[in-house]
Amino acid sequence: xxxxxxxxxxxxxxxxxxxxxxEVHALNDVSLTIDKGEFLAIMGASGSGKSTFMNILGxxxxxxxxxxxxxxxxxxxxxxxxxxxxxxxxxxxxxxSFNILPRTSALENVELPLLYNSKIAxxxxxxxxxxxxxxxxxxxxxxxxxxxxxGGQQQRVAIARAxxxxxxxxxxxxxxxxxxxxxxxxxxxxxxxxxxxxxxVVMVTHEPDIAQFAKxxxxxxxxxxxxxxxxxxxKIATEELKKIALLTxxxxxx
Amino acid sequence: xxxxxxxxxxxxxxxxxxxxxxxxxxxxxxGVASVIAMLAIGEGSNQNIKASVASLGTNSIMxxxxxxxxxxxxxxxxxxxxxxxxxxxxxxxxxxxxxFISPVDQKRAQVIYGSQNWNTSILGVTNDYLAIRSLTLAKxxxxxTADDRAVAKVCLVGVTVVLNLFGDENFNPIGxxxxxxxxxxxxxxxxxxxxxxxxxxxxxxxxxxxxSTVQKRMMSSSMYVNSILASGKxxxxxxxAVDEITNLLRDKHKIAPSDxxxxxxxxxxxxxxxxxxxxxxxxxxxxxxxxxxxxxxxxGIMNIMLVSVTERTREIGIRMAxxxxxxxxxxxxxxxxxxxxxxxGLIGIALGILVAELVATFGGWPVVITVFSVVVSFLFSxxxxxxxxxxxxxxxxxxxxxxxxxxx
Numbered sequence: 001x002x003x004x005x006x007x008x009x010x011x012x013x014x015x016x017x018x019x020x021x022x023e024v025h026a027l028n029d030v031s032l033t034i035d036k037g038e039f040l041a042i043m044g045a046s047g048s049g050k051s052t053f054m055n056i057l058g059x060x061x062x063x064x065x066x067x068x069x070x071x072x073x074x075x076x077x078x079x080x081x082x083x084x085x086x087x088x089x090x091x092x093x094x095x096x097s098f099n100i101l102p103r104t105s106a107l108e109n110v111e112l113p114l115l116y117n118s119k120i121a122x123x124x125x126x127x128x129x130x131x132x133x134x135x136x137x138x139x140x141x142x143x144x145x146x147x148x149x150x151g152g153q154q155q156r157v158a159i160a161r162a163x164x165x166x167x168x169x170x171x172x173x174x175x176x177x178x179x180x181x182x183x184x185x186x187x188x189x190x191x192x193x194x195x196x197x198x199x200x201v202v203m204v205t206h207e208p209d210i211a212q213f214a215k216x217x218x219x220x221x222x223x224x225x226x227x228x229x230x231x232x233x234x235k236i237a238t239e240e241l242k243k244i245a246l247l248t249x250x251x252x253x254x
Numbered sequence: 255x256x257x258x259x260x261x262x263x264x265x266x267x268x269x270x271x272x273x274x275x276x277x278x279x280x281x282x283x284x285g286v287a288s289v290i291a292m293l294a295i296g297e298g299s300n301q302n303i304k305a306s307v308a309s310l311g312t313n314s315i316m317x318x319x320x321x322x323x324x325x326x327x328x329x330x331x332x333x334x335x336x337x338x339x340x341x342x343x344x345x346x347x348x349x350x351x352x353x354f355i356s357p358v359d360q361k362r363a364q365v366i367y368g369s370q371n372w373n374t375s376i377l378g379v380t381n382d383y384l385a386i387r388s389l390t391l392a393k394x395x396x397x398x399t400a401d402d403r404a405v406a407k408v409c410l411v412g413v414t415v416v417l418n419l420f421g422d423e424n425f426n427p428i429g430x431x432x433x434x435x436x437x438x439x440x441x442x443x444x445x446x447x448x449x450x451x452x453x454x455x456x457x458x459x460x461x462x463x464x465x466s467t468v469q470k471r472m473m474s475s476s477m478y479v480n481s482i483l484a485s486g487k488x489x490x491x492x493x494x495a496v497d498e499i500t501n502l503l504r505d506k507h508k509i510a511p512s513d514x515x516x517x518x519x520x521x522x523x524x525x526x527x528x529x530x531x532x533x534x535x536x537x538x539x540x541x542x543x544x545x546x547x548x549x550x551x552x553x554g555i556m557n558i559m560l561v562s563v564t565e566r567t568r569e570i571g572i573r574m575a576x577x578x579x580x581x582x583x584x585x586x587x588x589x590x591x592x593x594x595x596x597x598x599g600l601i602g603i604a605l606g607i608l609v610a611e612l613v614a615t616f617g618g619w620p621v622v623i624t625v626f627s628v629v630v631s632f633l634f635s636x637x638x639x640x641x642x643x644x645x646x647x648x649x650x651x652x653x654x655x656x657x658x659x660x661x662x
Binding site for chain 2: 055060081087093095099100101103113116117162165
């Protein structure tokens with residue numbers, strides 16, 4: 001899947017926060033293009049500007065100056081409601097802390113973005129949410145409450161929720177930050193499968209081994225991109241999981 | 255976001271905090287219930303007063319002597335004796351719009367039968383008095399014009415008098431002789447029981463005797479009359495009848511056009527209106543106190559909704575991140591507060607009616623639940639939900655999704 005179609009193009013993004021009298025440049029002249037079908041991992045220490053960048057990319061925040069084109073459409077200068085609509089129909093969010101609603105079943109959590117999408121008929125809610133849950137392997141836990149699900153399962157509910165509106169891009173902010181390595185690989189397996197189906201994935205992570213599952217790595221430092229290159233020796237989650245399975249088998253036999 | 259979904263979301267989040275939702279609702283429930291109960295009790299007493307005033311006769315007209323002022327010192331109402339017996343006759347003969355008319359002389363006297371004695375009101379009236387007051391006889395017959403002319407020593411008694419003189423309400427005292435101020439008088443009839451009036455006065459503690467008998471045998475003066483009770487031919491003609499009486503009396507009393515009347519004419523409807531106004535003021539007072547509790551309930555809603563917005567900041571952030579617009583969040587929280595006040599209003603109406611019925615059953619107080627009070631208190635509670643729900647909902651809607659998501 002090597003489409004060179006420009007999905008996202010940001011140019012000369014600058015984001016300045018003013019705290020008291022000092023100016024903080026969270027982003028200092030960042031330019032990046034993301035192709036359709038890309039799997040991008042953004043890395044960097046905390047305070048490097050990667051979260052600010054994600055927020056702008058996720059249409060949650062506006063830069064101080066710069067341009068942002070998504071599918072050739074200018075995203076900046078839109079009001080809150082228009083941004084909300086973009087997030088609803090073009091983007092899917094996955095967070096570090098899952099952020100699924102407590103005391104609400106998996107299915108209802110996945111249905112949530114549909115409630116805000118006027119293009120989808122109410123009668124289709126159930127089917128769409130069901131399909132999204134099946135695609136992350138939770139077809140049998142549809143009515144489970146979040147407290148009945150493991151961390152990995154909760155994150156999969158969150159991914160299903162991100163998928164339910166057929167987004168063009170999935171924004172994942174440290175999706176494996178709260179998970180053990182095996183579960184992390186399972187999540188990466190889902191991401192790679194989705195990516196293979198043509199969904200663009202942008203993921204922030206501070207774990208280098210997780211970044212190895214992406215196609216491209218970008219490193220932020222002090223509000224600037226200091227590294228942007230294709231991943232060599234890209235890891236495939238399915239195989240990594242097999243290795244783990246072998247290791248545990250060996251342990252249990254010895 | 256479709257409205258049905260919004261209701262679903264609102265109900266779900268209210269059910270998630272059942273106790274809290276109920277306690278918030280309780281404020282509105284108590285508010286609405288007390289407004290309805292208070293209005294029902296107020297309206298009940300209002301109608302009760304009106305009915306009992308009306309029982310004095312809807313067409314009746316009362317003529318009292320005017321006030322007397324001696325050297326600038328007013329002696330108060332009816333302090334002067336200005337109405338004469340002949341005035342009564344003049345009205346009877348000349349006023350076409352007056353149907354019945356009776357002079358009324360009233361005094362308290364000691365009444366004796368055998369070893370029993372009782373202090374009661376003696377009313378000297380003519381036969382017309384019974385017609386005007388709609389009084390009926392339980393036993394015996396009434397006195398006649400002939401009795402009046404003959405200054406006959408006969409009387410009609412109320413049941414309270416019968417009870418106290420003869421020891422039993424149901425005793426038949428017809429033909430018995432009682433002594434009023436040492437004058438032997440024969441009982442010829444017993445009045446039907448009327449009970450208490452609105453002011454707690456026992457209407458059965460009364461003796462009626464022919465006017466001439468009371469005036470000539472028991473009163474010190476034979477020229478003047480305490481008051482006159484008359485009735486108009488119909489309710490609509492009462493006002494004209496009052497004019498007729500007023501003009502006639504002014505003429506007879508030779509009052510110059512520039513001078514005030516030396517008598518007062520009142521109608522039943524005026525008195526009824528006065529009491530109606532008093533009771534309306536009481537109702538408004540009760541209802542306004544009750545509506546304060548409704549207001550407090552509304553503030554309770556605002557308080558809980560504010561807590562709820564803070565508590566659910568993260569949820570709001572999530573909803574916004576996945577595409578909820580400000581107005582979606584606003585509507586969600588507004589619907590929650592409207593649902594609370596709406597359901598509170600419904601339960602409050604039921605409770606209010608129940609309380610009113612309990613007051614009626616166990617308190618013996620008349621209650622009238624009007625559709626108006628139900629509609630008004632229900633609308634008021636819903637409006638309170640809207641009003642006090644607005645600020646927290648607005649606060650939720652204006653949250654920044656990034657900050658809301660980060661909120662712990």
